Amino acid sequence: xxxxxxxxxxxxxxxxxxxxxxxxxxxxxxxxxxxxxxxxxxxxxxxxxxxxxxxxxxxxxxxxxxxxxxxxxxxxxxxxxxxxxxxxxxxxxxxxxxxxxxxxxxxxxxxxxxxxxxxxxxxxxxxxxxxxxxxxxxxxxxxxxxxxxxxxxxxxxxxxxxxxxxxxxxxxxxxxxxxxxxxxxxxxxxxxxxxxxxxxxxxxxxxxxxxxxxxxxxxxxxxxxxxxxxxxxxxxxxxxxxxxxxxxxxxxxxxxxxxxxxxxxxxxxxxxxxxxxxxxxxxxxxxxxxxxxxxxxxxxxxxxxxxxxxxxxxxxxxxxxxxxxxxxxxxxxxxxxxxxxxxxxxxxxxxxxxxxxxxxxxxxxxxxxxxxxxxxxxxxxxxxxxxxxxxxxxxxxxxxxxxxxxxxxxxxxxxxxxxxxxxxxxxxxxxxxxxxxxxxxxxxxxxxxxxxxxxxxxxxxxxxxxxxxxxxxxxxxxxxxxxxxxxxxxxxxxxxxxx
Amino acid sequence: xxxxxxxxxxxxxxxxxxxxxxxxxxxxxxxxxxxxxxxxxxxxxxxxxxxxxxxxxxxxxxxxxxxxxxxxxxxxxxxxxxxxxxxxxxxxxxxxxxxxxxxxxxxxxxxxxxxxxxxxxxxxxxxxxxxxxxxxxxxxxxxxxxxxxxxxxxxx
Numbered sequence: 247x248x249x250x251x252x253x254x255x256x257x258x259x260x261x262x263x264x265x266x267x268x269x270x271x272x273x274x275x276x277x278x279x280x281x282x283x284x285x286x287x288x289x290x291x292x293x294x295x296x297x298x299x300x301x302x303x304x305x306x307x308x309x310x311x312x313x314x315x316x317x318x319x320x321x322x323x324x325x326x327x328x329x330x331x332x333x334x335x336x337x338x339x340x341x342x343x344x345x346x347x348x349x350x351x352x353x354x355x356x357x358x359x360x361x362x363x364x365x366x367x368x369x370x371x372x373x374x375x376x377x378x379x380x381x382x383x384x385x386x387x388x389x390x391x392x393x394x395x396x397x398x399x400x401x402x403x404x405x406x407x408x409x410x411x412x413x414x415x416x417x418x419x420x421x422x423x424x425x426x427x428x429x430x431x432x433x434x435x436x437x438x439x440x441x442x443x444x445x446x447x448x449x450x451x452x453x454x455x456x457x458x459x460x461x462x463x464x465x466x467x468x469x470x471x472x473x474x475x476x477x478x479x480x481x482x483x484x485x486x487x488x489x490x491x492x493x494x495x496x497x498x499x500x501x502x503x504x505x506x507x508x509x510x511x512x513x514x515x516x517x518x519x520x521x522x523x524x525x526x527x528x529x530x531x532x533x534x535x536x537x538x539x540x541x542x543x544x545x546x547x548x549x550x551x552x553x554x555x556x557x558x559x560x561x562x563x564x565x566x567x568x569x570x571x572x573x574x575x576x577x578x579x580x581x582x583x584x585x586x587x588x589x590x591x592x593x594x595x596x597x598x599x600x601x602x603x604x605x606x607x608x609x610x611x612x613x614x615x616x617x618x619x620x621x622x623x624x625x626x627x628x629x630x631x632x633x634x635x636x637x638x639x640x641x642x643x644x645x646x647x648x649x650x651x652x653x654x655x656x657x658x659x660x661x662x663x664x665x666x667x668x669x670x671x672x673x674x675x676x677x678x679x680x681x682x683x684x685x686x687x688x689x690x691x692x693x694x695x696x697x698x699x700x701x702x703x704x705x706x707x708x709x710x711x712x713x714x715x716x717x718x719x720x721x722x723x724x725x726x727x728x729x730x731x732x733x734x735x736x737x738x739x740x741x742x743x744x745x
Numbered sequence: 746x747x748x749x750x751x752x753x754x755x756x757x758x759x760x761x762x763x764x765x766x767x768x769x770x771x772x773x774x775x776x777x778x779x780x781x782x783x784x785x786x787x788x789x790x791x792x793x794x795x796x797x798x799x800x801x802x803x804x805x806x807x808x809x810x811x812x813x814x815x816x817x818x819x820x821x822x823x824x825x826x827x828x829x830x831x832x833x834x835x836x837x838x839x840x841x842x843x844x845x846x847x848x849x850x851x852x853x854x855x856x857x858x859x860x861x862x863x864x865x866x867x868x869x870x871x872x873x874x875x876x877x878x879x880x881x882x883x884x885x886x887x888x889x890x891x892x893x894x895x896x897x898x899x900x901x
Contacts, residue, residue, distance in 0.1 A: 412806070413751070416796070419762075419792055422792050435772065438768060465827065645855055648854065656838060665834075681751050681812045
């Protein structure tokens with residue numbers, strides 16, 4: 247492991263890669279700060295820029311963007327009560343009241359220190375857990391992988407659907423349907439192309455991500471422009487206050503950070519769960535841990551209430567890389583985008599990545615930590631200046647997002663059919679979002695579609711067409727039982743709400 | 746009887762799934778693969794059925810969490826303009842080249858979204874696209890096809 251860490255450090259600490267982490271953190275912070283734009287959009291917008299890079303550098307840039315976007319989301323939560331991403335909604339509960347009391351600078355500093363500490367602790371967990379899990383996951387066979395993908399898709403539907411499980415499952419099926427367009431990987435038979443040559447190679451992953459996130463986010467912002475609940479708020483940038491944290495506040499943070507880190511990391515590892523659930527659970531857990539006097543301060547600017555979700559959401563970000571790097575199966579929408587980018591570089595994540603491309607495996611892990619340091623020492627002092635980005639009018643912001651989306655697709659194919667297709671998918675996605683049909687399950691399903699068909703093919707061929715493969719192996723059976731439990735719980739909670 | 750938008754979308758999804766399933770059954774597979782345990786049709790057929798079952802359940806089951814959208818708060822005019830500009834942009838990008846089409850797209854989008862500061866609109870369109878092209882083509886060495894700039898000799 248020491249050797250791996252050194253390989254990772256030597257790659258991550260090259261001049262180019264340090265520059266990429268800094269650029270990534272900075273760009274991610276700016277994009278994540280803009281309400282409505284989250285890490286998925288930020289990473290998607292970076293994909294065209296990484297075309298000319300080597301895989302390690304490209305991934306390091308994206309990891310930086312990921313952390314930057316999460317931190318940026320916290321900034322808009324604290325300053326505007328307008329979370330940039332769902333994972334920072336809980337941050338606003340105590341961060342915004344603190345900002346209203348004239349302590350915005352302090353709230354941002356607490357958020358940054360908590361994120362850093364949560365990220366540091368979870369990066370250590372990742373260092374220990376990832377190689378061990380890689381070895382364990384070598385025992386996985388096709389039926390286990392198939393069951394695991396079913397579990398991941400069910401879990402993300404359960405967690406991201408705001409109680410509308412069926413809608414999320416429909417999005418999963420739609421994502422899988424889109425993934426079947428083009429040539430069948432084994433027989434080369436074309437499917438669902440309707441004799442259109444442009445569809446023979448299938449629909450590009452970048453196109454789907456750009457359409458369902460970047461472009462449809464931009465269209466949604468314009469579409470809901472007249473909604474008074476979504477009207478842009480203004481912040482006085484001269485009233486941020488000091489960023490110094492006193493001794494009493496430091497002690498409070500020191501108590502909160504370890505427990506929130508552990509909780510956040512464990513939740514991040516679970517397929518489907520992510521920063522959002524981790525931050526809410528950490529907030530709830532912290533409220534139960536503190537004494538009665540502190541409990542009364544929750545929702546009114548509590549240090550515990552701000553530190554807990556910030557620590558947990560960053561810890562969950564690191565945790566979500568565990569299934570991606572060790573099993574090759576992303577557990578969240580954001581890591582699904584990262585998987586798409588990895589596949590674009592010709593790298594198949596999974597248990598063998600640790601052996602075949604150790605420099606990528608370790609440099610991504612190490613660059614995450616470097617990203618944390620960069621966020622703390624570079625972004626925190628610059629916050630008063632970076633926060634000015636919140637004043638950028640949407641009249642400029644939206645066309646620029648559309649411009650980056652179209653450029654990303656144009657650079658890939660030099661073909662206007664793909665641009666038309668992207669606009670069409672973006673329009674459909676905008677209407678689906680309007681009625682709370684979640685997009686992360688669609689993305690995850692689209693990314694996993696090919697692999698899922700492949701593992702199902704192998705499983706069925708080995709079992710000669712019999713469904714026995716679903717219960718022949720204990721691992722498969724256990725994973726499927728967990729999936730059934732999640733579905734059962736969704737049905738139960740639906741009936742409970744009804745009654 | 747008023748059908749809720751969610752149920753209407755589910756109905757459309759049901760139609761899509763039926764069409765998808767019909768197309769899946771009509772995928773031409775090799776003769777020797779016809780009775781294999783798994784062929785190019787198998788996975789799409791499962792998906793078609795899954796889509797039909799899920800959308801039917803959504804249509805049949807009562808809605809407990811309804812998503813209310815106030816159409817008075819939706820800016821249809823701006824979004825239609827923006828989509829139209831994007832479609833025109835996609836249609837002309839190959840003919841008139843990346844630089845001009847992108848610059849005009851940005852300029853027109855700023856205008857239709859209500860911006861009237863002409864100087865800023867110009868800077869954030871033509872020079873901005875030129876700088877972006879230089880970053881991609883000149884510094885990152887990413888090929889950017891532009892027949893117009895090639896014709897006038899700006900790009901190699």
